[in-house]
Amino acid sequence: MEYALYLGCTIPLKLPHFEYAFREISNYLGLTFKEMEGASCCPDPVATQSVSIDTWLTLAARNLCLGEKLGLDILTICSGCFETLKTAKVLLSEDKAAFDRVNTVLKKIGYEYKGTSNVYHFAELFSQEEYLEKIKKILMNPLDDLNVAVHYGCHLIRPSKILQFDHPERPETIDKIIKALGAKTVAFAGKLECCGFCARLQEEIGFKLVEDKMTELKELEEEVDVMVGVCPACVGQYDRKQRLLSRKTGKELDIPVLYVPELMAIAFGVEKDKLGLTNRSVKPNKLLEKLNI
Amino acid sequence: MTEEEIINAEDLDYNFRYEISEKVGAKSLLKCIQCGVCSSGCTVTEYVDLQPHRVVASCLLGLKDRVLSSNAIWTCSLCHRCTERCPKGVDYSFILALLRNLAVKEGNCPEEYRGTIQTIYDNGYVVPYTGGLATNIDRRRDRFGLPKIVPPDLKEIDIIMNETGIGNLIKKASENKESDK
Numbered sequence: 502m503e504y505a506l507y508l509g510c511t512i513p514l515k516l517p518h519f520e521y522a523f524r525e526i527s528n529y530l531g532l533t534f535k536e537m538e539g540a541s542c543c544p545d546p547v548a549t550q551s552v553s554i555d556t557w558l559t560l561a562a563r564n565l566c567l568g569e570k571l572g573l574d575i576l577t578i579c580s581g582c583f584e585t586l587k588t589a590k591v592l593l594s595e596d597k598a599a600f601d602r603v604n605t606v607l608k609k610i611g612y613e614y615k616g617t618s619n620v621y622h623f624a625e626l627f628s629q630e631e632y633l634e635k636i637k638k639i640l641m642n643p644l645d646d647l648n649v650a651v652h653y654g655c656h657l658i659r660p661s662k663i664l665q666f667d668h669p670e671r672p673e674t675i676d677k678i679i680k681a682l683g684a685k686t687v688a689f690a691g692k693l694e695c696c697g698f699c700a701r702l703q704e705e706i707g708f709k710l711v712e713d714k715m716t717e718l719k720e721l722e723e724e725v726d727v728m729v730g731v732c733p734a735c736v737g738q739y740d741r742k743q744r745l746l747s748r749k750t751g752k753e754l755d756i757p758v759l760y761v762p763e764l765m766a767i768a769f770g771v772e773k774d775k776l777g778l779t780n781r782s783v784k785p786n787k788l789l790e791k792l793n794i
Numbered sequence: 795m796t797e798e799e800i801i802n803a804e805d806l807d808y809n810f811r812y813e814i815s816e817k818v819g820a821k822s823l824l825k826c827i828q829c830g831v832c833s834s835g836c837t838v839t840e841y842v843d844l845q846p847h848r849v850v851a852s853c854l855l856g857l858k859d860r861v862l863s864s865n866a867i868w869t870c871s872l873c874h875r876c877t878e879r880c881p882k883g884v885d886y887s888f889i890l891a892l893l894r895n896l897a898v899k900e901g902n903c904p905e906e907y908r909g910t911i912q913t914i915y916d917n918g919y920v921v922p923y924t925g926g927l928a929t930n931i932d933r934r935r936d937r938f939g940l941p942k943i944v945p946p947d948l949k950e951i952d953i954i955m956n957e958t959g960i961g962n963l964i965k966k967a968s969e970n971k972e973s974d975k
Contacts, residue, residue, distance in 0.1 A: 510919035513943060514931050521938040538944035541918040541951055547872055548910035548920075551894040552903060556958040560914075563954065596818040606957040610950040659874035660887070669878045695837045700871035701906050706838055777938070 504576035505568040505618065506534035507586065510542045511733045512579055518777030519733060522762040523578050523623070525771045529639050530632060534576070537567045543585035546656060547699045550585075555602065561589035562603045563610070568618040575620045578762075580732035583622040584656035584664065590620055591663045622657060624731050624761065625666055628674035636681040641770025642794060643683030648723050649764070650756070651675045651686050652714075652730040652739070655695050675731060675761060682768040687725055691717050696730075698738040711742040715754045727788050728758045736760050744782040757785035767794065806856035813896070814853055820889050825882040826850045832876035832886050842866040846876050846886050849893070862897045868904060898963075908963050915955055915964045918946040 512519045527534070542549075543561060550557040565586060568575040577583040593600045594616055604614055626632060653672050661669040670693065676686045691714045697707030718725045730736045736758050743754040758781070766776055773794050778785050815823045826847070833845035844852060844866040852861045861867065867890055876886040897903075910920060917923045923931060923945060932943065955961060 510921050510923075513935070513940070514919060514921040514923060517931075517935045517938045517940055520940055524940070536941055536944070539946045541946040542914050542920050544914055545910065545920050548907045549914065550872075550891050551868075552898050552907055552911055552963065553895055553958055553960045554891060556955055556960050559954050559958050560951070563950065592819065599818065606954055609957065610953050655871070655873040655875075660877045660885070695871050695873040695875075697837070697871055699873075700838055700841075700869060702868050702904055703838075703841060706841055706869070706871065710837070775938075 502531075503533045503535065503573055504621070505537050505571045505573040507537050507540060507543075507564065507568070507575050507577045507582055509577070509579045509582040511581075516733055516737075516760075516780075518780050519760045519762065520578070522760065522766040522771070522776055526762050526765045526769055527623075529769050530627070530635055532576075532626075535571045535573060537564070537571070537575075540564050540567050543579075543582040546581050546585045546588070547701065555599075557585070558589050558592065558599060559603045559606050561585050562593060562607060562614040563612055565590060565616075565618060565620075566607065566612045566614050569615055573618065575618050576626070577620065577622050579734075580622065580654050580656040581734060583620065587620040587665075588663050590616065590618075591665075622666070622731065624657065624674050624678065627765075628677045633677060633681045636678070636765070639769050640683065642768050642792060644679075644764070644768050644792065645683045647684040647726050647788075647791070649679050649684045649686050650689065650718050650725045650728040651679060651692065652696070652728055652735055653693060654730055654732045654735040655699075657731060675729070678761060678765070679729065682765060684764075685723075687718075687721060687723060689717055689721060696735040696738040698734040707738060708742060708746060711739055712746050712750070712752075712754070715739065715743055715746070715756060716752065718756055719752075719754065725756055726791060727764065727785065728756050729761050729764055730758065731761050733760070740781045740783055755783050757781070757783045757788050759785065767792065801857070807858040808856045810856045810858040810861075811854050814889060814892055817892055819885055820892055822880075822882070822884040823850065823853060823889055826854065826884050827882055829881065831879050831881060832884070835875045835879050837871050837873045837875065838869050842869050846890075850884065850886065850889070853889070853893075861893060862900060862902070867893045867897060898960075903963060911955070911960065911963055912965060915951060916948075916967075918948055918951055 658667050658672050659669050667674045679686050697710035700706040740758045747754045815821050830847045833847045844864045874887045
């Protein structure tokens with residue numbers, strides 16, 4: 502399958518190792534891409550939407566136009582991008598006045614938004630039966646005995662009437678992918694809690710949410726080897742704040758947090774040294790030892 | 795018990811509810827039955843001066859100034875649990891974004907948010923991508939063998955931001971230099 506690949510900005514500019522892992526596993530899975538050259542920030546669903554819904558929708562529609570020009574559906578690799586682009590697509594199909602407003606502005610820069618490209622997050626794609634089967638066949642290092650805590654994050658699954666992605670209270674897409682890699686996913690009460698990254702004006706909210714979730718994971722009977730997420734904001738939030746909290750509180754919060762494609766790449770046998778796995782606050786040394794790679 | 799406060803009926807802005815509900819996606823405001831499900835599942839409920847169901851009640855009552863000056867509208871992390879769980883289909887998180895838009899129109903835009911808009915205006919991205927920063931980013935990408943970044947035409951971003959009414963929030967490059975002095 503071929504998609505227009507929408508990278509957004511945080512991953513390509515700040516976390517190129519995430520992009521590398523994603524491109525590697527896509528290769529294994531037989532996906533091909535056309536690059537969306539000239540795409541801008543999605544734009545981010547918090548600041549831009551808060552300041553002006555019209556600006557947010559119009560910039561998003563401009564990006565959607567680039568996918569339409571390629572004649573392909575759009576694949577996103579970040580939950581924020583997914584939320585923005587999918588919401589814009591759904592809202593513009595429901596709200597004729599907004600559709601016309603957006604196109605009046607786009608006309609001035611020579612674009613026309615039609616609404617012909619669908620928007621996907623890779624978690625949706627990879628959790629389909631067809632891809633799960635492929636994943637099982639590709640596995641080089643099955644992740645047997647690994648306990649994985651899955652973090653879905655808010656902007657992947659809610660609001661479900663717009664994102665139409667997974668069950669908003671009992672999601673299972675990412676769990677399916679992780680299980681296909683041979684690992685176990687742990688059940689825990691705070692699984693669907695927000696990471697707090699987007700509560701931007703009060704950082705203590707993020708600290709509290711990260712502390713609550715990580716403390717719960719540390720207290721589980723089975724030892725959690727790794728937490729995974731599909732959004733660079735969530736992954737970065739748990740990674741960085743764990744370190745800061747450990748220093749501040751003396752609690753040992755040290756669960757490595759990986760982007761799902763990174764764990765997939767490990768399982769697919771991508772050379773570990775190429776993956777940039779140490780580019781994070783909590784180093785995944787224990788995890789790699791356990792996997793014996 | 796909270797302190798009692800008397801507000802005169804003539805100080806209420808009865809049209810405020812319609813200012814919100816006329817927008818597609820926010821019509822649902824009028825359906826609220828004050829059950830409080832939104833507030834009980836709210837990620838930031840213990841940090842806000844007005845909980846979600848009370849923001850909605852205040853909108854319906856016409857307490858425009860109180861809503862727009864509350865910390866509640868800016869504290870939200872947009873986790874969308876309120877919208878997801880509302881039994882009446884009230885899209886609180888979208889209504890909240892609208893309320894933020896209204897506050898910004900009245901001149902109350904938090905600097906963190908304005909800064910993000912500025913970064914997108916200057917770079918096309920939420921991450922600065924100019925000069926030495928861009929060189930470093932390109933170098934890191936090269937190391938991973940990733941394709942070259944092809945940034946957007948910033949003129950197009952400029953036109954979209956100005957045409958959609960947020961031009962006043964943006965400092966042009968010349969003004970930036972002024973303020974650096």
